[in-house]
Amino acid sequence: xxxxxxxxxxxxxxxxxxxxxxxxxxxxxxxxxxxxxxxxxxxxxxxxxxxxxxxxxxxxxxxxxxxxxxxxxxxxxxxxxxxxxxxxxxxxxxxxxxxxxxxxxxxxxxxxxxxxxxxxxxxxxxxxxxxxxxxxxxxxxxxxxxxxxxxxxxxxxxxxxxxxxxxxxxxxxxxxxxxxxxxxxxxxxxxxxxxxxxxxxxxxxxxxxxxxxxxxxxxxxxxxxxxxxxxxxxxxxxxxxxxxxxxxxxxxxxxxxxxxxxxxxxxxxxxxxxxxxxxxxxxxxxxxxxxxxxxxxxxxxxxxxxxxxxxxxxxxxxxxxxxxxxxxxxxxxxxxxxxxxxxxxxxxxxxxxxxxxxxxxxxxxxxxxxxxxxxxxxxxxxxxxxxxxxxxxxxxxxxxxxxxxxxxxxxxxxxxxxxxxxxxxxxxxxxxxxxxxxxxxxxxxxxxxxxxxxxxxx
Amino acid sequence: xxxxxxxxxxxxxxxxxxxxxxxxxxxxxxxxxxxxxxxxxxxxxxxxxxxxxxxxxxxxxxxxxxxxxxxxxxxxxxxxxxxxxxxxxxxxxxxxxxxxxxxxxxxxxxxxxxxxxxxxxxxxxxxxxxxxxxxxxxxxxxxxxxxxxxxxxxxxxxxxxxxxxx
Numbered sequence: 104x105x106x107x108x109x110x111x112x113x114x115x116x117x118x119x120x121x122x123x124x125x126x127x128x129x130x131x132x133x134x135x136x137x138x139x140x141x142x143x144x145x146x147x148x149x150x151x152x153x154x155x156x157x158x159x160x161x162x163x164x165x166x167x168x169x170x171x172x173x174x175x176x177x178x179x180x181x182x183x184x185x186x187x188x189x190x191x192x193x194x195x196x197x198x199x200x201x202x203x204x205x206x207x208x209x210x211x212x213x214x215x216x217x218x219x220x221x222x223x224x225x226x227x228x229x230x231x232x233x234x235x236x237x238x239x240x241x242x243x244x245x246x247x248x249x250x251x252x253x254x255x256x257x258x259x260x261x262x263x264x265x266x267x268x269x270x271x272x273x274x275x276x277x278x279x280x281x282x283x284x285x286x287x288x289x290x291x292x293x294x295x296x297x298x299x300x301x302x303x304x305x306x307x308x309x310x311x312x313x314x315x316x317x318x319x320x321x322x323x324x325x326x327x328x329x330x331x332x333x334x335x336x337x338x339x340x341x342x343x344x345x346x347x348x349x350x351x352x353x354x355x356x357x358x359x360x361x362x363x364x365x366x367x368x369x370x371x372x373x374x375x376x377x378x379x380x381x382x383x384x385x386x387x388x389x390x391x392x393x394x395x396x397x398x399x400x401x402x403x404x405x406x407x408x409x410x411x412x413x414x415x416x417x418x419x420x421x422x423x424x425x426x427x428x429x430x431x432x433x434x435x436x437x438x439x440x441x442x443x444x445x446x447x448x449x450x451x452x453x454x455x456x457x458x459x460x461x462x463x464x465x466x467x468x469x470x471x472x473x474x475x476x477x478x479x480x481x482x483x484x485x486x487x488x489x490x491x492x493x494x495x496x497x498x499x500x501x502x503x504x505x506x507x508x509x510x511x512x513x514x515x516x517x518x519x520x521x522x523x524x525x526x527x528x529x530x531x532x533x534x535x536x537x538x539x540x541x542x543x544x545x546x547x548x549x550x551x552x553x554x555x556x557x558x559x560x561x
Numbered sequence: 562x563x564x565x566x567x568x569x570x571x572x573x574x575x576x577x578x579x580x581x582x583x584x585x586x587x588x589x590x591x592x593x594x595x596x597x598x599x600x601x602x603x604x605x606x607x608x609x610x611x612x613x614x615x616x617x618x619x620x621x622x623x624x625x626x627x628x629x630x631x632x633x634x635x636x637x638x639x640x641x642x643x644x645x646x647x648x649x650x651x652x653x654x655x656x657x658x659x660x661x662x663x664x665x666x667x668x669x670x671x672x673x674x675x676x677x678x679x680x681x682x683x684x685x686x687x688x689x690x691x692x693x694x695x696x697x698x699x700x701x702x703x704x705x706x707x708x709x710x711x712x713x714x715x716x717x718x719x720x721x722x723x724x725x726x727x
Contacts, residue, residue: 107708111711114711114714114715115714118718157704159704160700160701160703160704162702162704162705163704196725196727197721197722197725200718200721201722203715203718204715204719204722207711207714207715207718210711211711214708220705222702222705223704223705223708226705226708226709229712230708230711230712230715233712233719234715234718234719236719237715237718237719237722237723240723241722241723243723243727244727
């Protein structure tokens, strides 16, 4: 509860801060401090200090799993603010409002990670989506940004409608919104309603995490949105929807009495294939990262496909590893003058520190050992192997990971082995040190992943 | 024939008559106005069924907000007889088939309904009263009720962010 209430209050505080001051540095520092407080509040709840005792009457359930994910999301957001707060301000004149919307999204993240009622799932997803539509279109003078926002809004509204229809059918079958009530069999004749409702819910959630074949909005929206907000959209938000997804797999999907493995394996394989193969042909690094986020979503779908303890742990690791690396790469990308691969030519000579950290993040995304990305991929695949059965999907995923090495290494190759003058905006020492710290964290957790996972079993 | 029955028949005739006016009248503004009248008549039916909340929501949302939006769009488009699109034969044909299908579904669904059952409680029943709804809303659903305020707040902030002049 701390996370939800504090982030909502902090969002309002950010909103009012623009009345009191027009100094951008003050607003930026306030956002960073509030985000740190939010993280502290959530960690306090993890160790049993609940600030607000609210009787949620079964609407929300705060498990150690959801709380750990909240901590990860707030931690990565804090790093994101430290790295990119300046760039958030330079998008437009409403700097304080952008931060307010980001805090509201964090409230939505906390709801989605701990809902126990389909009503709350809907509210959480909407609280995440609506500020994102606005942030996508926040660069008002840019036609591409406007187009992306309109596309995202229309498609997102359709998918919300599909989700509501699904929830309605499920309510009709079971007579309750509560996840715990879904396991009770009420009327066997209405199981068809329940299954069709669940299928609609699956489709709309797959849309939100940009799984194939519902991924068509992703490249355009990620490419058109201001790059700072793409970084946020592709990481915390996507991981949060996956955590919401996995809560559905706790109760709602087994309750249908059907086997969803086939549907999920088709979605997973298609997502992996389309994401990885299309990313090869991209000329812009930003667009490549959009496709790579689809490909990474394919790996995260493994957590649903082989739903067990190992895959739940893996999803936590994956969301941390993927978010850290992607936020780091985007932070560098925002400062680049040219977003194409050629724009990175010779970065290692002009900015050796940035090139080195970017290399570590890219290696982590590709899943090279000694980085966090390796262990997160390992947990996902090991969970699928543990369940037995369809090993072809595991081999297919490994093949796709090998393909992904190609396009991630194109950036590394451009930075180190090509001559050119990579132009970028000036960066200060704090930016460099934050990136170095993140890269160190990626390597440290890549060697000792249990440093994170131990918090699951408090 | 008591007053409820008289009201019922009056509202029914009003609803069907104004619904016919929606599709018959050639001026789109008259169509919208008749649609508002239809909504009022249907709201009256809700009140006869003791569904106060549905009554007021139907008035506020449909007759109020959505119809005003309709009127605005119509006036902005400035429709008149010259700009009216030509009505093609097959369009009418398709419309008839689509409407007929809907009628078929409705008749099939309502054919077996027991009209004397407790689904329609005229002048009795308390499930639609605002009092009971309020109690449920603020006892069992108070958390989603409060949390939806974050949603509305973020939407309002967004409207200002997008609409403000730079």
